[in-house]
Amino acid sequence: GAVVSQHPSRVICKSGTSVKIECRSLDFQATTMFWYRQFPKQSLMLMATSNEGSKATYEQGVEKDKFLINHASLTLSTLTVTSAHPEDSSFYICSARSRRGGTDTQYFGPGTRLTVL
Amino acid sequence: AQSVTQLDSQVPVFEEAPVELRCNYSSSVSVYLFWYVQYPNQGLQLLLKYLSGSTLVKSINGFEAEFNKSQTSFHLRKPSVHISDTAEYFCAVSEKSSGYSTLTFGKGTMLLVSP
Numbered sequence: 199g200a201v202v203s204q205h206p207s208r209v210i211c212k213s214g215t216s217v218k219i220e221c222r223s224l225d226f227q228a229t230t231m232f233w234y235r236q237f238p239k240q241s242l243m244l245m246a247t248s249n250e251g252s253k254a255t256y257e258q259g260v261e262k263d264k265f266l267i268n269h270a271s272l273t274l275s276t277l278t279v280t281s282a283h284p285e286d287s288s289f290y291i292c293s294a295r296s297r298r299g300g301t302d303t304q305y306f307g308p309g310t311r312l313t314v315l
Numbered sequence: 316a317q318s319v320t321q322l323d324s325q326v327p328v329f330e331e332a333p334v335e336l337r338c339n340y341s342s343s344v345s346v347y348l349f350w351y352v353q354y355p356n357q358g359l360q361l362l363l364k365y366l367s368g369s370t371l372v373k374s375i376n377g378f379e380a381e382f383n384k385s386q387t388s389f390h391l392r393k394p395s396v397h398i399s400d401t402a403e404y405f406c407a408v409s410e411k412s413s414g415y416s417t418l419t420f421g422k423g424t425m426l427l428v429s430p
């Protein structure tokens with residue numbers, strides 16, 4: 199239980215194009231999902247908190263116009279990297295908040311490796 | 316605000332030896348504590364968590380961690396490691412509050428198990 203998927207797992211794109219990454223909670227509903235970015239050999243940095251039916255909350259220093267987040271349903275959040283550039287190349291990981299069993303836990307997706315040429 | 320310190324960026328160990336991965340946190344309020352494991356090119360998997368109750372928590376694959384409030388620590392231990400335990404381990408904390416607070420991660424510790 200508590201499975202989170204991400205699609206695609208890997209994407210290579212040209213500079214200037216936009217890329218959409220999907221995050222799905224497969225066996226539970228998640229009113230809150232989170233988007234992280236991880237650089238090589240570093241920890242996860244929270245980019246934004248995605249709430250179903252409302253605007254995402256972005257962390258300081260994250261450009262909301264560049265990283266568009268949509269949480270249209272209780273099982274799906276999307277992150278769109280607009281006009282991607284090589285410095286946007288990174289490993290993007292989502293997580294979904296579950297309150298299963300009365301406890302509050304984040305379950306993580308497998309990540310998406312974005313390479314911008 | 317909370318913070319997490321993982322003092323060791325890398326821990327090399329031989330197979331079947333014991334290991335301890337250290338984690339210390341800083342917070343002005345009570346916290347929940349987590350250990351996540353990340354295998355190469357994969358997302359994070361929850362290894363174990365402390366929410367309340369017994370300060371010693373265990374995972375199904377032999378890891379355990381003990382919450383020590385006085386030392387603000389949540390060290391991860393395993394008495395005998397396997398090659399397959401080679402991975403990056405992240406300690407994380409979130410604050411107990413009326414609402415949900417976000418996770419703050421440490422920088423991670425790479426556990427390298429060799430034969």
